Amino acid sequence: MLPNRRTAAAIGAVALAGALLSAGPAQADASKPSPASSAKSAPKGDGAKAICKHLPKTEARISAALTRLNGDATVPGSIARLQQRVAEAKSAGHAEIDTYLNDRLTFRKSLLPTLTKRQEDLKAVSTWCAAQGSK
Template sequence: MYVRRHRRTLLVGAAVAAVLAGTTGAAVAESAPSPAATPTGDGAQALCKRAPKIDRRIQRALDRLNAGADKRGSIARLQQRVDNAKSAGHSEIATYLQDRLTFRKSLVTTLRQRQQDLADVRTWCKDNDGGAS
């Protein structure tokens, strides 16, 4: 009895696997992406259109990073966590958090540079009819 039930389970499992394998193979073959065409422009018009949204996003991130210790995601809050870990004697935690803090501080520099670059883009867009010319 046990052998018969075990054999039936194996047959059902093999049938299900065969069906799934056939379906999966066909789905993969059908969903393979075709090669994308090479770009014909530099995307200036789209960038000019999105510049205000990008500027707001950058400003929001800078505001969050420069906020006080009561704001999640701020440098001050992460600095407080580093200090707390050091005072509690959790050196591994403090090291991990310090590395995150170092990156977060470098992010401010990067975002400020992007903000300056975006200001140049906005000037260019204004002078060039929103990138249409």
């Protein structure tokens, strides 16, 4: 004979309560990190080896981003293209679109000095990696 809905619901509730009660102590212990687990997650250095390993790819990515940002109005993602879109939105009278695109333009312009500084920093890192024999 099949159990009715009330019996099935009661069995389900008892099973759920049992699962929650059995998981309770394990969860309480998991909230306190053990000394061994926290020691495994602590860094064991400054990551210089990995930075030197990934240096060529990082340099290429930053260079590509700067090339894209400094491109003319035909380059997707360039500042000039976004400036053109802002001007078109303004001339069409789309104030909300103009505001949105202008905020994106402000952010995109702020990327230039950041990426330029990173590119300069990576030149120094490249020199250091070459001196260490890591490159």
